[in-house]
Amino acid sequence: MHKPSLKGILVGLIPFIAMCFSVPLWDRVYPFILGLPFNIFWIVLWILMTPVCMSLAYKIERRKIDAAERIQEGGIQHG
Amino acid sequence: MDSSTIALSVIFVIVLISSMVGVYAGSRYKMNLEQWTVAGRGFGVVLVWLLMAGEIYTTFAFLGASGWAYSRGGPTLYIMAYLTLAYVFSFYFLPQIWEIGKKFGMQTQSDFFRQRYGSRNLAAFASLIGVIFIIPYLQLQLTGLGIIVEVSGFGGISRAAAIIIAFVLVAIFVLISGVRAVAWISVIKDFLMLFAAFFIGIGLPYMYFGGISEMFTALVNAKPLHLILPGSTKTMGQSWYISTVLLTSMGFYMWPHLFSAAFTAKSNNTLRKNAVIMPLYTITMPLIFIVGFTAILVVPGLNNGDLALLTIVRNSYPAWFMGLIGAAGALTAMVPAAILILAAATLFAKNFYRELFAPNMTDDQVEKLARVMVIVITLIALYFAIYSSTTLVNLLLLGYAGVTQFLPGVLFGLYWERINKTGVFSGLVTGIAVVAYLVLTKQDPFFGINAGFVALCVNFAVTITVTLMTKPEPNLFNEESVTSEAKAD
Numbered sequence: 001m002h003k004p005s006l007k008g009i010l011v012g013l014i015p016f017i018a019m020c021f022s023v024p025l026w027d028r029v030y031p032f033i034l035g036l037p038f039n040i041f042w043i044v045l046w047i048l049m050t051p052v053c054m055s056l057a058y059k060i061e062r063r064k065i066d067a068a069e070r071i072q073e074g075g076i077q078h079g
Numbered sequence: 080m081d082s083s084t085i086a087l088s089v090i091f092v093i094v095l096i097s098s099m100v101g102v103y104a105g106s107r108y109k110m111n112l113e114q115w116t117v118a119g120r121g122f123g124v125v126l127v128w129l130l131m132a133g134e135i136y137t138t139f140a141f142l143g144a145s146g147w148a149y150s151r152g153g154p155t156l157y158i159m160a161y162l163t164l165a166y167v168f169s170f171y172f173l174p175q176i177w178e179i180g181k182k183f184g185m186q187t188q189s190d191f192f193r194q195r196y197g198s199r200n201l202a203a204f205a206s207l208i209g210v211i212f213i214i215p216y217l218q219l220q221l222t223g224l225g226i227i228v229e230v231s232g233f234g235g236i237s238r239a240a241a242i243i244i245a246f247v248l249v250a251i252f253v254l255i256s257g258v259r260a261v262a263w264i265s266v267i268k269d270f271l272m273l274f275a276a277f278f279i280g281i282g283l284p285y286m287y288f289g290g291i292s293e294m295f296t297a298l299v300n301a302k303p304l305h306l307i308l309p310g311s312t313k314t315m316g317q318s319w320y321i322s323t324v325l326l327t328s329m330g331f332y333m334w335p336h337l338f339s340a341a342f343t344a345k346s347n348n349t350l351r352k353n354a355v356i357m358p359l360y361t362i363t364m365p366l367i368f369i370v371g372f373t374a375i376l377v378v379p380g381l382n383n384g385d386l387a388l389l390t391i392v393r394n395s396y397p398a399w400f401m402g403l404i405g406a407a408g409a410l411t412a413m414v415p416a417a418i419l420i421l422a423a424a425t426l427f428a429k430n431f432y433r434e435l436f437a438p439n440m441t442d443d444q445v446e447k448l449a450r451v452m453v454i455v456i457t458l459i460a461l462y463f464a465i466y467s468s469t470t471l472v473n474l475l476l477l478g479y480a481g482v483t484q485f486l487p488g489v490l491f492g493l494y495w496e497r498i499n500k501t502g503v504f505s506g507l508v509t510g511i512a513v514v515a516y517l518v519l520t521k522q523d524p525f526f527g528i529n530a531g532f533v534a535l536c537v538n539f540a541v542t543i544t545v546t547l548m549t550k551p552e553p554n555l556f557n558e559e560s561v562t563s564e565a566k567a568d
Contacts, residue, residue, distance in 0.1 A: 002174070021321060036295065040368075
């Protein structure tokens with residue numbers, strides 16, 4: 001079983017910080033951006049940014065998994 | 080033709096075609112337990128996406144979310160945040176659950192507990208908890224469907240009749256095609272949902288205010304505090320927001336039917352890719368909220384905020400369009416209901432009845448019993464939906480916070496070798512007791528924090544403490560995989 005790497009987890013924390021923990025910083029109506037109150041704009045922005053973060057996390061994990069598989073194919077047992 | 084006939088015909092035709100697609104989807108496969116519950120573990124990224132989107136965007140997304148925007152305001156933001164973050168969180172454990180599931184041939188959430196902790200009682204208890212929380216959730220879908228069809232059909236059909244017709248169809252396609260039906264009907268449902276959300280989310284503010292920005296400006300002038308926390312509520316402030324987003328995003332995949340959706344994937348990589356792209360689907364939610372916000376000024380003073388979306392659409396569009404919205408709404412009830420029925424039936428047959436009363440049952444016999452349970456569970460939920468009961472409303476309040484209590488057993492099961500069944504069992508029981516006490520005595524939020532989150536913290540603490548105080552047990556995930564015949568010990 002492939003366990004997530006620390007780097008991968010840290011990237012995943014970014015959307016949590018942006019959409020959850022930092023709520024006191026962005027929970028306000030003004031300024032309106034693109035016609036949306038600021039808090040709604042912020043959430044929508046992060047709905048779009050989250051896949052960007054996660055594709056980075058995906059690349060990180062994928063590289064680890066591929067490396068692990070190469071080692072296994074080379075005949076070295078692991079895990 | 081009058082409005083009612085037009086709208087009802089549109090709804091009926093779409094629902095019927097969808098059901099036929101569902102039946103056809105599975106008819107090409109020979110159904111056994113593995114095909115019926117997890118589609119032979121053959122779904123690629125697109126089908127897993129459709130299945131999960133189909134399960135996740137329920138009548139709550141349709142009626143409840145716009146209703147929250149209408150009556151509560153700011154706190155509604157938590158829905159967009161938690162849905163997005165639930166997918167982020169899933170990236171770090173669903174692929175692992177899939178790997179373990181593949182190794183041991185798992186089909187349900189309780190299979191996971193059974194294999195990891197080697198305890199029949201724990202698995203049976205987990206399945207019982209799952210079924211208990213699924214039934215009120217199912218009943219909510221039925222009630223929602225009744226409201227949607229009644230209102231969007233201009234009162235041309237009674238609520239009870241609509242519910243019964245829809246659920247006979249659901250039972251038929253679940254019985255014939257299992258999880259494949261759900262995934263394929265989701266195709267139709269998702270297209271309708273997307274179309275509806277974009278069309279009314281952008282169209283309604285233009286129709287009444289000349290634009291989205293103008294609508295929000297008018298709303299802020301009329302109700303300056305509605306859009307920020309705690310909105311038009313007294314208790315849903317920032318600490319409520321943070322604790323609720325954490326609880327619901329981490330607890331999301333603890334719903335038994337969502338947990339087992341992971342097993343339908345072709346590979347663990349499918350689930351990783353899926354976690355990357357799923358958040359994009361959340362983009363329909365702001366549009367639904369905009370409908371709810373628009374309705375505040377256009378149709379003010381509704382007693383039931385859940386009717387905001389349907390009422391404003393009915394006042395603004397022709398009957399055939401109302402029919403389309405009604406059909407989308409009906410499918411957002413039928414698709415999740417189908418998977419809930421399937422999950423509850425399998426949990427009962429495989430993890431409750433077989434574990435406790437008939438350990439010698441074969442998988443084929445389990446499948447037969449599960450099919451009987453599909454009918455039984457449908458009838459129970461129908462009964463509750465038509466003669467609605469207050470007990471069930473209470474159970475529903477407990478549902479989300481309740482199923483989240485599975486989290487320590489699942490996460491530690493994957494990542495902490497030392498964890499044992501006594502710790503998990505104690506944590507689970509304590510967590511559910513705490514959440515039941517706080518919610519039923521109306522202490523939610525508890526000092527501004529979501530009661531389920533309080534319970535989850537207690538649960539984690541108890542799980543860790545009890546585990547460390549009791550003897551270590553072997554991690555049965557490290558065993559070699561066994562065939563299902565050998566496992567029926």
